[in-house]
Amino acid sequence: KQEVTQIPAALSVPEGENLVLNCSFTDSAIYNLQWFRQDPGKGLTSLLLIQSSQREQTSGRLNASLDKSSGRSTLYIAASQPGDSATYLCAVRGRGSTLGRLYFGRGTQLTVWP
């Protein structure tokens, strides 16, 4: 069974810092990996999707990388702002017998203070 782990569980930084959030998964047979943001009491908002054949994706201050063979992804946030405070989740889409299923990590809770 696919296991997804996110490190660290929580992170508190001053505004302006560059950050790296980590995600690892145990089974490299995936279609894609997706990063989400969740604000308290709300649903998940998609940030970036990386297909299994890709190495990275960028959107504004966000950059996500994928190393499928080692089962790792990182989300890099440049010049962090208080509005980036949220929980960040990664999810992998399984292949084969788990076709279509999304497996989630437990998230990294980020606090950016002014």
Place this chain on the structure above:
Amino acid sequence: DVKVTQSSRYLVKRTGEKVFLECVQDMDHENMFWYRQDPGLGLRLIYFSYDVKMKEKGDIPEGYSVSREKKERFSLILESASTNQTSMYLCASTIINTEAFFGQGTRLTVV
């Protein structure tokens, strides 16, 4: 803009009631999912559906059932609500090689 809409943001139900949570998507997606989210446990998959009238159990299906009569709608049913089903419920839809989109969540309290 893509949209996944859950019928309620907040619900309060009594123990033993039959509860329906509705999810509608407007993207013609085949795959739809129901998760529950609890502090310290993360997102846990209850049921998912690959297509109309098709469903598969997730990790915690006990006490729940689902219905997918039309492609755009995926309903989660709590047959007899219990207090341990108090949680945040999240619906998602996708096709296999694209982004998954989530609804805004339903906070269910069973008293």
